[in-house]
Amino acid sequence: MAAPLVLSTHFSSSIPHSTNYPSLKTLHRSLSLPSSSTSTAILLNPISKPNINSLFFLNRPSQYVLLSRKFVARTSIRDTETEDSSLVGEDSAVFDFEQQKISSWVYFTVILGVVLFALNVVWIDNSTGYGKAFIDAVSGLSDSHEVIMLILILIFAGVHSGMASLRETAEKVIGERAYRVLFAGISLPLAVSTVVYFINHRYDGLQLWQVQNVPGVHQLVWFANFVSFFFLYPSTFNLLEVAAVDKPKLHLWETGIMRITRHPQVIWCLAHTVWIGNSVTAAASIGLIGHHLFGVWNGDRRLAKRYGKDFEIVKDRTSIVPFAAILDGRQRLPKNFYKEFIRLPYLAITALTLGAYFAHPLMQSSSFNLHW
Incomplete structure (x- = not known):
């Protein structure tokens, strides 16, 4: 701008x-x-x-x-x-090659590899990990897949949002990097468990509607899922901070996707619910939407506490509902708005989102083999 x-x-x-x-x-x-x-x-x-x-x-x-x-x-x-x-907030998805250090990305690759290896050994692998024991313990609370789905989401949401709320205080005690490692180390296994259980039981329960054979529904659902993941990327604009290579910060993004919506996650829930159309998916959607709505409030609260008046200005220019701020005139797009998306991070997330779609069969078979 x-x-x-x-x-x-x-x-x-x-x-x-x-x-x-x-x-x-x-x-x-x-x-x-x-x-x-x-x-x-x-x-x-x-x-x-x-x-x-x-x-x-x-x-x-x-x-x-x-x-x-x-x-x-x-x-x-x-x-x-x-x-x-x-701009009051930060210009999102900026990636300057001249400011990048090869050593930082080497550290990132090593850390990512170590985290995935540890996650597999400690949690995913049934012979060594605790993931199956965790799922079995939660499953023992009810015979209803819908109830178990809601409990798993509640556990993940409580830990994820709770630790996010404690971030400012905890970082003063143990430091930004240490808290990021702790946050990821607890949240990631719970997220994997919830996703695997959903994949394995997504067609259980009562069928409420069936629209998979309706022309155009598959394309609509695919597009909605693509948009939801594309919009979700602002939470990980700085991958080096996600991996704690750089010191993690609470960012006030303002450009790119943020002009359209500050909280896009609900789109994914609705798209999957429309496609599958049964009670388990509906329960998952209700749980996740509830978590996201709380995340909207909690995220805005944390930003308001951290940035004060600057956040109020950004909040007034943007919206939670996609395109709402644009349509009512609060967000005035610059002429070359599209250039905010022609950046390496957005191109990378586009490739990853498409890759995730084509990897669905692999994700489903891998989840089924875990028998969670």
């Missing part, structure tokens, strides 16, 4: 001449005008060197006007005069 500048637009024919001419460099620094600004700066001081490419001279030699490329900023919703729309 360009930083808007509105300077004097008052023209007078009786401007006094001065012999103390400021340099162009001084003027540029005082205005803080970036080359890509969409604002218009009008300067009414005389200069002695008229042959400067970035200046457009009026008929009066004692005046000049410094013009940018555009006077009116056009958004994807409506044409609007340039207004104060400078």
